Amino acid sequence: MKALAARRHHRLAPVVLLLLALLTTGGIYAALAPSTANAETVSTADIETGKKLFQANCATCHGANAEGTDGVPSLVGVGAAAVDFQVSTGRMPMQMSGPQAQAKPRQFGDEDTAALAAYVASLGAGPAIPTDDQVDAAQGDAANGMALFRTNCAMCHNAVGAGGALSEGKFAPSLWETSERNIYQAMLTGPQSMPVFNDANITPDEKRDIVAFLVEQREGSAGGNALGSLGPVSEGLWAFAIGLGLLIGAAVWIGAKSS
Amino acid sequence: MSENQNPRTDASNEVTVAPEAGNAVVHADRFPDPGVPEHKHRLTDTDPKAAKRAERTVTLLFVLSILGTVGSIVAYVLVPPDGTTAGVRLSTLLIGLGLALSLLGIGVAGIHWAKTLMGDREFVQERHTLATQGEARETAIRDMNEGLEDSGVIGRRGVLKGAFFGALALFPLAIAVPLIGSVGGDWNISKFKHTMWQRGTRLAIDPSGRPIKAADVTVGSVFHVVPETTEEFRETHEWITEKSKAVVLMVRLNPEDLRTDQSPEGETWSHEGIVAYSKICTHVGCPVALYEQQTHHLLCPCHQSTFDIADSAKVVFGPANRRLPQLPITVDDEGYLVAQDDFAEPIGPSFWERLK
């Protein structure tokens, strides 16, 4: 990993990386597009099940053929990754309208989700669900992930993925509970307010580095309780609540007469 | 301090005041001062057992402190941080808890000792008017006047006085001028108005430095962009300073979402819905990086200035006043995105000479 990191700064590295990225993407796409990671084989039967599920649960908003309605996006060409992300995090189906769809307990099991994804993927080509290998944090370079994360992600999701505010009541969620696969899919598909980070912008390897960085953050802080990793405001709050609280308590004790 | 006419109440002759009327003048329309409340004895004053108990508690606390110190040293020796997050956390915790115990032991012991076993009778000391009184004051005034008289400049020798104050006022300049003159480097503030973007500079991805093809910028994507440059330059201070001005945020919008593909000056600075704006906020210079894909709003996480990317990055909320400067872009022969030129205006926060 170290040697790779050093070589990454070679002048030709960008070109090599770009080539690699294109090859990997192409290769993976070619290899996996027909059979996604979670559904061993996508059969016509799956697509049929997915279609039924779609029409029962999604068509009210997204239209009978997923072509979208007023203010609701079309799903043609969003790919299996987008469906898997939205459904497996419980964001879809949406229960009520609000500034944004929020993660909640998922309503479809793995099989139904796979069927839905297969159906939507059959409507038009789009990003496929990443393989386990692509989201394996152990293979990622956390240092490079950190560099990418802070440039591309930290402004919304906070430096270590604790989440942050967007405008008008929207927010970027915390990433600590999000699965590696969902993190990868979010980058790939750009759900809701989040922009898309396609494979030319952040290559699949780089995406895995970001996943590795975020997984590393789950170890907590080296300094003790992380206090939510929210930065100076929460530190100030705790300084008053715990520090000054204890010290004023002590002062009251010092000042009180002994009985 | 030592010259007051009141008899000094020093350490040896303090009086404990019994509850009685104070020395304030009693007015007909004022209540009399009831005096210091009666002294109440503590348990430890009256009960030798309680005193013994307190003594034992204090001793125990000091022993705890010693144990804390020892524990902290043991932790230092036996639990080296192995560098991992968990290892550093454990080492920090153990050394810290030992230190805290060693300190809190002494603190609690000392205060408990003072509260239970040291004398707790309140004393009353007189205050004296702070202004110097009586003869001391007279002497001080006389000495001061005599001293001034001796200087021989009161009311005369005006030129001498002028020269004296002039010299005193001016001498710091001999230090200040070289200091201030050098502290600002070359003082060339016109650098604020230019960045390293030039005609033909390729747009590259930050932080990897890969150049970007227009075809790779899909709708809804956001790219954090820097000027393409050499690997060597990217490891210098000059790069950090240049990057501070040159960072750009680039997105591709659906052509129908883009309010106009013309700059406010009427030129075409975008390429097929791809627009690039300075990432440095026109408010106080934070990187405005928070792009909401659906609303096309760009939000600054520092002070929440919000810019509408679909509408020439005009301000829609927050403390910023000016739109973000747009980087004019186009594509080169190989399909890479390049700058048409530098920004047409200074990037970043406003300054006095900005428009000069």
Next chain:
Amino acid sequence: MSTATHDTQREAPAKPTTTVGKAADYLDQRTSIGVAVKEFARKVFPDHWSFMLGEIALFSFVVLIISGFFLTMFFEPSMALTRYEGEHPASMHGELMSVAFASTLDMSFEVRGGLLMRQIHHWSALIFMASIVVHMMRVFFTGAFRKPREINWIVGLLLMILGLAAGFTGYSLPDDVLSGNGLRITDGVVKSIPLVGSFMSYMIFGGEFPGHHIVPRLFTLHIFVVPGILLALIALHLFLMVLQKHTQYPGGGRTDKNVVGYPALPVYVAKMTGNFFLVFGVLALMGATMSINNVWNYGPFDPSPVSAGAQPDWYMLFLEGSLRLMPGQGTEWVIFGYTLPLNILIPAVVVPGILFTFLFVYPFVEAKVTGDDREHHVLDRPRNKPARTGLGVAFLTAFIILALAGSNDLIATHFHLSINAITWVFRILFFVGPVFAYAITRRICLGLQRKDRELVLHGHESGRIVRFANGEYIEVHTPLDEQERWLRVNYEAPAPLEIAPKTDARGVKRKGYSSDKRWQRLSRFFYEDRVEPVTPAELEAAHSHGEHDQLEDGESGHQAVEAGAGATSREH
């Protein structure tokens, strides 16, 4: 030990016999230290928990120096670029960074106890500023800034400002992204200053932002210049405190002419030393268990990244909030081609300017409108100075609203609110909040004063109901003992200033009349509404008025009848 030293002083001619005595004698023969011991050993200090707040500030400063010394052994204030060779944290391995940042990582991950000291240092800084602010509140609300302590109030304010400077310069030393963006904001604010802004920016950074001079410069300021001045001013602050003797809370036997409390030796010294260890102990506990400013989360400074929750330490939040609240539209003026960004100048220069000016001038304004030139050593109960208390709470309200506005993004995420709506609410509250806070606080103070009158005149409710032969029920009230009563009647309710008439005896218009008139108006604002303390005559009247309620068993004859607010002066 104390007695031995003491005896040496008193029986100077006699030869000391104990070891301590001999040592003291040795020292005294060479330094006449006995004079100082005589002066200070049994000096009396009043005791109250709120007098310990300043001590907390002092002791956290001592902890700052101790932990800071530790850190300087490992920190390298250099901006030279290096690649981080350390394996931990993994997210930093092989990254290009300044030596300052690398040495911060090194002292955190490789030096045993290094991270502990860093965290203790940072927590101490937060507690230092917090205790200064709370100490100032105590001084303000009890009127401890009055003559002769105005100078010490100013010294204290300077200490607070230097504390801000110390915090700011230290915060930026690790050269991380978070503090780097803080510096960038500072640069933006500095540049906005008319005429000289651009040059000042060059002066601070030795060229364009960020350059490679700023960390060594801040380091010198942080470990030498600022703490040097802080130390000198702390010494002055304490010297003045000892010289003027400490203030005391009102109570029986406590007057402006005396000081009631415990002798420095041993009680006060023991408690004070104990408190130092408590403060240090609590800070060590915080440093051991709670992480603070994990700079590796933010990474080495790079001008492109920024993270959500980009805020300064709490004591700078009011400035951050002020910048966030200011609407930007139409507030940047161009005059003869020169740019005047009021959207920065107003929140970053004018607003803090007003806040600090208020603090600096308040003691002098209050003395002037009170027409008061006496020394005060007995503190006010806050309720007895309704206008002052109201103004203080209004000030705090403004400060807190600004600090909350500086945290609006976190409020938005934690309470699921729209950040835009929050900003608008705070924009309005910043103006309305302090006015309401003033009015409500003043009302509460006046109400508490009336309650005090009530208590003095009619005593405590005992809860005992008695029925008279004629069927009338009354509740028996027990009178206040004289200590309780003294606390409630021993205050002054100054009246607004009286000024000389507009014209003198010969009908000539007096010089300075309009200025006097203005001061009188301000004085009315302060003292128009007031509640006078109960006089013995009033108490007498209340007793005789209630005579028919007197109980047979003679057990103290005070009753609750109606609220006799006879002496309440003009009320609107």
